[in-house]
Amino acid sequence: MIFHKDKLLRFAHCDLAGIGFYPRYVELINEVVEDWCAQGLGVSYRELHETHGLGLPAVRLEIDYLAPSRCGDVLNFALAVERIGRSSMTLDVRARADGSERLRARLTVVLASLKDLRARPIEGDWRARFARYLPAPESSVEAGTVSA
Amino acid sequence: MIFHKDKLLRFAHCDLAGIGFYPRYVELINEVVEDWCAQGLGVSYRELHETHGLGLPAVRLEIDYLAPSRCGDVLNFALAVERIGRSSMTLDVRARADGSERLRARLTVVLASLKDLRARPIEGDWRARFARYLPAPESSVEAGTVSA
Amino acid sequence: MIFHKDKLLRFAHCDLAGIGFYPRYVELINEVVEDWCAQGLGVSYRELHETHGLGLPAVRLEIDYLAPSRCGDVLNFALAVERIGRSSMTLDVRARADGSERLRARLTVVLASLKDLRARPIEGDWRARFARYLPAPESSVEAGTVSA
Amino acid sequence: MIFHKDKLLRFAHCDLAGIGFYPRYVELINEVVEDWCAQGLGVSYRELHETHGLGLPAVRLEIDYLAPSRCGDVLNFALAVERIGRSSMTLDVRARADGSERLRARLTVVLASLKDLRARPIEGDWRARFARYLPAPESSVEAGTVSA
Numbered sequence: 001m002i003f004h005k006d007k008l009l010r011f012a013h014c015d016l017a018g019i020g021f022y023p024r025y026v027e028l029i030n031e032v033v034e035d036w037c038a039q040g041l042g043v044s045y046r047e048l049h050e051t052h053g054l055g056l057p058a059v060r061l062e063i064d065y066l067a068p069s070r071c072g073d074v075l076n077f078a079l080a081v082e083r084i085g086r087s088s089m090t091l092d093v094r095a096r097a098d099g100s101e102r103l104r105a106r107l108t109v110v111l112a113s114l115k116d117l118r119a120r121p122i123e124g125d126w127r128a129r130f131a132r133y134l135p136a137p138e139s140s141v142e143a144g145t146v147s148a
Numbered sequence: 149m150i151f152h153k154d155k156l157l158r159f160a161h162c163d164l165a166g167i168g169f170y171p172r173y174v175e176l177i178n179e180v181v182e183d184w185c186a187q188g189l190g191v192s193y194r195e196l197h198e199t200h201g202l203g204l205p206a207v208r209l210e211i212d213y214l215a216p217s218r219c220g221d222v223l224n225f226a227l228a229v230e231r232i233g234r235s236s237m238t239l240d241v242r243a244r245a246d247g248s249e250r251l252r253a254r255l256t257v258v259l260a261s262l263k264d265l266r267a268r269p270i271e272g273d274w275r276a277r278f279a280r281y282l283p284a285p286e287s288s289v290e291a292g293t294v295s296a
Numbered sequence: 297m298i299f300h301k302d303k304l305l306r307f308a309h310c311d312l313a314g315i316g317f318y319p320r321y322v323e324l325i326n327e328v329v330e331d332w333c334a335q336g337l338g339v340s341y342r343e344l345h346e347t348h349g350l351g352l353p354a355v356r357l358e359i360d361y362l363a364p365s366r367c368g369d370v371l372n373f374a375l376a377v378e379r380i381g382r383s384s385m386t387l388d389v390r391a392r393a394d395g396s397e398r399l400r401a402r403l404t405v406v407l408a409s410l411k412d413l414r415a416r417p418i419e420g421d422w423r424a425r426f427a428r429y430l431p432a433p434e435s436s437v438e439a440g441t442v443s444a
Numbered sequence: 445m446i447f448h449k450d451k452l453l454r455f456a457h458c459d460l461a462g463i464g465f466y467p468r469y470v471e472l473i474n475e476v477v478e479d480w481c482a483q484g485l486g487v488s489y490r491e492l493h494e495t496h497g498l499g500l501p502a503v504r505l506e507i508d509y510l511a512p513s514r515c516g517d518v519l520n521f522a523l524a525v526e527r528i529g530r531s532s533m534t535l536d537v538r539a540r541a542d543g544s545e546r547l548r549a550r551l552t553v554v555l556a557s558l559k560d561l562r563a564r565p566i567e568g569d570w571r572a573r574f575a576r577y578l579p580a581p582e583s584s585v586e587a588g589t590v591s592a
Binding site: 010011012018019027030031033045046047049070071072 | 306307308321323326327330340341342343345366368369
Binding site for chain 4: 158159160166174178179182184192193194197218219220
């Protein structure tokens, strides 16, 4: 499964050349991850924090800014899970607009306790939830053997 | 040469777990690049834009978030040029605090016209300026042959 | 007429106490104004900038932060036009969540040329559009006599 | 006493018209308040949070954007305490650049517990510290009688 979300490239995201400023895309990517949790996985960030005491801090981010976008462009984001490790997972996040790919990112986050910031194994229900967004059944099996 | 700059991890950079929120570090990295231009290269962003009509849009960013930092930590940033291509260059940006490395990033930017967003060859004076921050003389020669 | 828009208070908006950080609400207010232009007035910011060469820079902002909001709260924003002057107008922006008012803001913006940043009189079509969000017919007449 | 602090108006603060974007100034004001605590009062935000369990959430903000500033302008901020109430205080924050006033703000913050977000009376040492930035001795006495 792939999670899709549209995001407007707003005035606040753009620099004096009138195009999206590169740090702002990281905020948009973060919004998409937040929306995916709530709408794709059925666990809002608030629930993740307050009910489960967990967060998803980033350990690695890679972004290719493939083409500039202008204020007013609607970016069609697509999020999939590329890999689930012992306590981390890598998300594949891409954005397209008007038929061209604008951005390709890989974000590795860790399931961690908000209290001590320690990583927690991704198990049971959590693993099952995240795994639904792995690209294909066989990859899911393979990814399960990769450690964080 | 290496450009060094201290940045306070501010309240505004931190999330509800009390640690630096990963998109905010991208803003800090951008500040360090801006300071490097003005203080390291002697060309402020304003001069770059207004006098030369140029900008440095990002085409690729990689960040490893090695360890969390807390509100009030002073991050010691170190910036070097890893590679200069025909019209792009890759910056190596690292941050340490209290003796541990917190962040390691590679940012590839393009020298581009603000008008048409087209890449411009990094030549003459510009190349000489950027090259002073390449790690060592022999690397400089090699890097010069890499195309953007 | 009143323009209504829901905004999620995101993780990125919250500070280490877990509540909305006051500068972030200004960004949310700006989003609501941007949405109002596109969805309420039928003129997107892009159209405003590119077709008309105009922008809406702020000249005054007042915000009362009436009650804290937490990550995950959905803020129901309501925007109305309080006053239209010669070239400026004051917007009344309020946010409620879970039955309580959280925020009350007044934002005065100027219709200005993007080229020279000079104020432009709010006339004809523009005035008619904005005036639809004035609170009541008699106020509209009064407001029309107030100068920027 | 008045606390002075210079802030560069950075690329990241500017919009597509090349001038400071109004929500970014609120972030700059917040930086100035944070710097004032650490450098003016001798209590960093970290100390305020971790040692004292206190924060300074905003309850009201007023900003007059008097003149636009461009990328590269150095804003000379001046912060004074206008009024100290029972548990709140109003800060007067102004910014000048190149001989003209650019911004005038009044920010009312509350001394509050980070745990329960409840206001705490500004007493003893805290009151003495803040009061050093009141405009004049007689105002200090008056302000002391104003309740939050």
